[in-house]
Amino acid sequence: MDALLKKIYALTDEQIKEYSQNVMLGGGSRGGPVLDHGKGVRVWDTTGRDYIDCTSQSWALYLGYANDTINAVIREHIEKMTHIHQGFDTKVRYYLANKLASLAPAGMSRVSFTVGGGPAIEAAMKIAFKNVQPSREFVTLFDSYHGTTLGSMGASWISTKSAGKFFGGSRFLPLTRTFIRIPNPVTYRNPLGVDTETYIDYCLTMTREIFQRGISGKPAGVIVEPIQASAGQLILPRRYLQGLRQLCDEFETLLIYDEIQTFGRIGETFAANYFGVTPDIIVLGKGLGAGLPLAAIIISDKLEGFQGDTEELHTFANPTLSMVTASKQLELFENGVLRNCREMGDYLGQKLSEMAAEYPEIGDVRQLGMHIGVEMVDDPERKNPLKQAGEIRLAGFRNGLILGTGGVRKNVLKIKPPLIINKQECDEVLEKFKASLHDVLRGKSKAKCSGSVKQKNESVLV
Numbered sequence: 334m335d336a337l338l339k340k341i342y343a344l345t346d347e348q349i350k351e352y353s354q355n356v357m358l359g360g361g362s363r364g365g366p367v368l369d370h371g372k373g374v375r376v377w378d379t380t381g382r383d384y385i386d387c388t389s390q391s392w393a394l395y396l397g398y399a400n401d402t403i404n405a406v407i408r409e410h411i412e413k414m415t416h417i418h419q420g421f422d423t424k425v426r427y428y429l430a431n432k433l434a435s436l437a438p439a440g441m442s443r444v445s446f447t448v449g450g451g452p453a454i455e456a457a458m459k460i461a462f463k464n465v466q467p468s469r470e471f472v473t474l475f476d477s478y479h480g481t482t483l484g485s486m487g488a489s490w491i492s493t494k495s496a497g498k499f500f501g502g503s504r505f506l507p508l509t510r511t512f513i514r515i516p517n518p519v520t521y522r523n524p525l526g527v528d529t530e531t532y533i534d535y536c537l538t539m540t541r542e543i544f545q546r547g548i549s550g551k552p553a554g555v556i557v558e559p560i561q562a563s564a565g566q567l568i569l570p571r572r573y574l575q576g577l578r579q580l581c582d583e584f585e586t587l588l589i590y591d592e593i594q595t596f597g598r599i600g601e602t603f604a605a606n607y608f609g610v611t612p613d614i615i616v617l618g619k620g621l622g623a624g625l626p627l628a629a630i631i632i633s634d635k636l637e638g639f640q641g642d643t644e645e646l647h648t649f650a651n652p653t654l655s656m657v658t659a660s661k662q663l664e665l666f667e668n669g670v671l672r673n674c675r676e677m678g679d680y681l682g683q684k685l686s687e688m689a690a691e692y693p694e695i696g697d698v699r700q701l702g703m704h705i706g707v708e709m710v711d712d713p714e715r716k717n718p719l720k721q722a723g724e725i726r727l728a729g730f731r732n733g734l735i736l737g738t739g740g741v742r743k744n745v746l747k748i749k750p751p752l753i754i755n756k757q758e759c760d761e762v763l764e765k766f767k768a769s770l771h772d773v774l775r776g777k778s779k780a781k782c783s784g785s786v787k788q789k790n791e792s793v794l795v
């Protein structure tokens with residue numbers, strides 16, 4: 334082994350404690366173990382404990398840790414090249430762009446690659462400005478999350494008071510854009526206490542009113558996650574997306590899907606195809622590169638794209654290694670991964686719903702493919718948010734399970750493992766999840782807490 338790697342891998346707990354002074358974090362859910370290595374759906378910490386990872390590391394490791402097929406193409410390609418500047422062509426960029434275009438809805442055939450989700454949202458915003466004039470404002474939904482770059486942060490709920498206090502985004506208001514927010518069609522509970530169909534009508538009616546009377550100029554575009562992930566795994570109703578599409582056409586603005594979390598994870602390549610409602614721009618990130626950094630936008634053929642005069646230029650927007658892994662992953666998607674995602678996702682969804690008979694604190698299970706959220710409430714009638722979701726996450730660590738938490742009320746537990754999880758592993762997730770509910774809600778002692786997972790569950794994992 335390389336001597337430096339050996340030295341790094343041998344860092345002691347004391348050194349880690351000391352060096353942690355040098356690491357400045359701006360987000361993410363802290364309080365977890367120090368991770369050492371992983372394989373498949375499982376990851377080991379530095380003390381040798383193993384966990385099934387239902388966060389897929391910010392939902393991005395679709396094929397799990399150290400996937401053999403992905404590692405093999407990495408090894409092969411890395412001997413040829415890694416980083417190539419955006420201004421130079423490579424075969425793999427042509428290949429991947431063509432492949433994505435062939436899978437996207439008809440009439441969406443041009444792809445621009447970039448370095449991460451936030452910048453990809455900004456790339457979509459640039460295309461929108463180029464094509465929709467006069468316009469200044471973008472529209473996003475209540476509780477949405479679209480990133481923390483200065484261009485995208487104002488689109489995200491983290492600049493609002495929705496969690497009871499102003500979150501990080503509001504500190505940068507002088508530099509962030511203001512987004513016009515429209516009501517989101519939540520199906521589990523809505524502020525008017527009306528039935529879902531009535532609430533969808535309300536949301537669409539208010540959106541029409543806002544387009545007409547609440548915005549100066551045309552809306553430059555409506556950015557929407559077909560499943561609002563950070564908001565608490567809210568699966569938007571098809572009828573709502575159809576209504577939004579119609580409104581965008583009527584007001585001559587663009588419908589932009591943030592598919593950064595839905596791509597592949599719902600058991601289909603694109604949510605646009607699943608819902609049968611085609612946007613004008615699709616934004617991709619996270620799992621696109623099979624665990625390596627890569628993001629992209631795909632735009633409608635009707636739109637004017639980028640020009641070469643420095644409209645969209647990033648040093649690392651042409652990462653050939655990520656493009657190889659992304660291409661290989663698409664091949665694996667077609668060879669069973671998406672089918673597995675649908676089947677195992679349905680299995681988890683069904684079993685979690687059944688668990689509600691024993692744990693009525695499970696208020697709602699929202700599942701599409703491996704995009705799964707469990708909303709925890711104090712009782713199923715009142716639907717008040719359960720306060721112990723963070724504790725359940727910590728109990729998960731003790732039981733060998735990494736869960737996500739989220740939702741603006743922080744009461745949604747997210748179960749979003751790698752898409753390659755098998756049935757036995759799903760059963761293990763269910764067993765450990767149930768044990769964690771039991772420990773927190775039915776009062777088992779917390780004596781098993783290991784040294785590395787004692788800290789507070791401090792922030793929200795998006």
Ligand SMILES: Cc1ncc(COP(=O)(O)O)c(C=O)c1O
Pocket residue numbers: 449450451452454478479480481558562563591593594618619795
């Ligand atoms: C739906 C959605 N959009 C955008 C982003 C931002 O992506 P990134 O963190 O790569 O900038 C995220 C990240 O969590 C996301 O979930």
